[in-house]
Amino acid sequence: MPYEDILKVIDNFEYYSVSNCPCSHRHNLDHDFKECKHTLERCLHFDDLGRYCVDNGLGKEITKEETLKILRMAADAGLVHGVPNTQEKMDTICNCCSCCCLFLEAVVNMPGILPRGHQPSNYIREIDEEKCIVCGLCARLCPMGALKVNNKKLLFDPTRCIGCGVCAHKCKHDATYLICRDDEQDIPKDPREQGMRFLKERGINPLDAFNKNILK
Numbered sequence: 236m237p238y239e240d241i242l243k244v245i246d247n248f249e250y251y252s253v254s255n256c257p258c259s260h261r262h263n264l265d266h267d268f269k270e271c272k273h274t275l276e277r278c279l280h281f282d283d284l285g286r287y288c289v290d291n292g293l294g295k296e297i298t299k300e301e302t303l304k305i306l307r308m309a310a311d312a313g314l315v316h317g318v319p320n321t322q323e324k325m326d327t328i329c330n331c332c333s334c335c336c337l338f339l340e341a342v343v344n345m346p347g348i349l350p351r352g353h354q355p356s357n358y359i360r361e362i363d364e365e366k367c368i369v370c371g372l373c374a375r376l377c378p379m380g381a382l383k384v385n386n387k388k389l390l391f392d393p394t395r396c397i398g399c400g401v402c403a404h405k406c407k408h409d410a411t412y413l414i415c416r417d418d419e420q421d422i423p424k425d426p427r428e429q430g431m432r433f434l435k436e437r438g439i440n441p442l443d444a445f446n447k448n449i450l451k
Contacts, residue, residue, distance in 0.1 A: 237400030
């Protein structure tokens with residue numbers, strides 16, 4: 236979800252917490268992995284989930300102002316704001332880096348084929364060619380590798396774009412911006428509906444899944 240859209244929902248919460256990013260922590264435990272340069276403490280949880288994390292030693296309570304500061308830091312660092320893929324009120328914002336995030340890694344390695352449960356935002360990147368000076372900043376920052384500079388031309392692969400807005404947020408010349416996709420995503424109402432869709436995509440009868448305790 237783009238940074239500007241994230242800011243619109245922060246006032247909806249009553250309780251805020253922050254936890255270590257499990258993806259970065261996992262990689263930091265691997266001695267062969269080059270340590271992530273981003274702040275480890277950056278995953279945000281809200282309301283009931285936020286309280287659960289704090290009560291169980293998985294995070295700490297923070298203020299709304301501290302939450303906004305973390306989000307700004309993440310946006311300026313080129314991190315992707317990942318949110319639950321349902322229409323229900325969100326309880327988590329992951330600030331994802333392309334070097335560690337399991338979800339981004341899956342998308343990057345399968346361009347044009349989103350893993351089940353993944354969906355891009357309802358935006359896609361657009362360019363004002365008159366303003367663009369082909370500085371290459373957006374290409375260097377794009378976590379999906381959707382932008383490349385070749386022979387002083389900026390090349391864009393829409394099959395890789397997830398509409399995260401990193402390029403638009405960081406463009407110093409206001410040349411890059413987001414527009415609504417022609418094929419806006421039909422987002423599941425809640426986790427139950429999301430699970431049902433997942434099963435149907437795999438050709439599994441939901442009743443069989445329940446009988447086999449798949450959806451416990």
